[in-house]
Amino acid sequence: xxxxxxxxxxYGKKQVLFGLSLEIRAGEVIALIGxxxxxxSTVLKAVCGLISVWKGEIRFNGSPTQGASPAQNVARGxxxxxxxxxxxxxxxxxxxxxxxxxxxxxxxxxxxxAQVLPxxxxxxxxxxxxxxxxxxxxxxxxxxARALVSKPKLLLLDEPCLGLAPNxxxxxxxxxxxxxxxxxxxxxxxxxxxxxxxxxxxxxxxMKLGRIAFVGIPEDLxxxxxxLKELFL
Ligand SMILES: Nc1ncnc2c1ncn2[C@@H]1O[C@H](COP(=O)(O)OP(=O)(O)OP(=O)(O)O)[C@@H](O)[C@H]1O
Ligand SMILES: [Mg+2]
Numbered sequence: 001x002x003x004x005x006x007x008x009x010x011y012g013k014k015q016v017l018f019g020l021s022l023e024i025r026a027g028e029v030i031a032l033i034g035x036x037x038x039x040x041s042t043v044l045k046a047v048c049g050l051i052s053v054w055k056g057e058i059r060f061n062g063s064p065t066q067g068a069s070p071a072q073n074v075a076r077g078x079x080x081x082x083x084x085x086x087x088x089x090x091x092x093x094x095x096x097x098x099x100x101x102x103x104x105x106x107x108x109x110x111x112x113x114a115q116v117l118p119x120x121x122x123x124x125x126x127x128x129x130x131x132x133x134x135x136x137x138x139x140x141x142x143x144x145a146r147a148l149v150s151k152p153k154l155l156l157l158d159e160p161c162l163g164l165a166p167n168x169x170x171x172x173x174x175x176x177x178x179x180x181x182x183x184x185x186x187x188x189x190x191x192x193x194x195x196x197x198x199x200x201x202x203x204x205x206x207m208k209l210g211r212i213a214f215v216g217i218p219e220d221l222x223x224x225x226x227x228l229k230e231l232f233l
Contacts, residue, residue: 002058002188005057007021008020019211020043024188029180030188031194033207035208047065075103077153078152079154087131087143089130092129093129094113097113097145097149101150120175122141123138153185157176173197213231
């Protein structure tokens with residue numbers, strides 16, 4: 001579904017990714033881990049078209065994404081939920097969801113919202129409430145639901161549990177896992193909470209200084225503290 005080949009990019013004159021390759025098959029949940037500043041968010045931004053590709057190639061279902069705007073990529077099925085992505089506090093839960101479907105005809109957006117809502121019972125009961133009155137965990141659920149309303153084929157999640165109380169992290173991860181199964185969404189998830197993300201992903205890529213330092217399955221890392229430490233040094 002997604003094929004990144006020898007990607008080089010960065011900001012201004014500063015190069016951040018140095019020939020990074022990564023592949024995602026339809027239906028997979030892929031975790032992208034690694035230390036702060038390794039370039040994880042930069043990979044997601046390049047995939048969705050927020051920053052340009054300097055060298056190399058990104059292909060989505062066979063065709064290059066380079067040169068397409070983020071909106072065009074959403075229309076093709078790539079949705080990005082950025083790090084610390086927040087909801088619109090002064091808008092209601094329903095209005096927030098409608099924003100997720102801004103590119104769809106009204107009827108289709110409403111149908112999609114009806115399809116997504118059963119996965120989020122906490123939201124279903126509070127559609128008319130201002131999103132700012134939801135708890136942190138509930139707002140995170142809303143951000144996820146909003147991303148799903150756009151009908152992504154590939155969902156790029158950047159630290160969806162950032163700032164959440166530890167007791168909520170498990171709930172959000174379980175939810176993410178269900179999205180993958182129930183809505184057939186392929187997921188690329190950047191996460192610092194390695195132990196949690198290893199429970200829900202099919203494969204894991206670890207980055208260091210703008211390059212892939214490790215590719216494997218969660219079982220390669222689970223319980224291997226020494227290996228994990230090495231990846232994060
Ligand atoms: N908008 C920007 N302008 C200039 N440099 C940037 C910008 N965003 C990120 N960088 C730099 O690019 C490098 C990679 O950043 P990136 O955000 O991709 O890292 P990350 O792996 O997501 O880190 P974290 O785990 O802290 O979120 C860092 O050195 C960072 O300072
Ligand atoms: Mg980041």
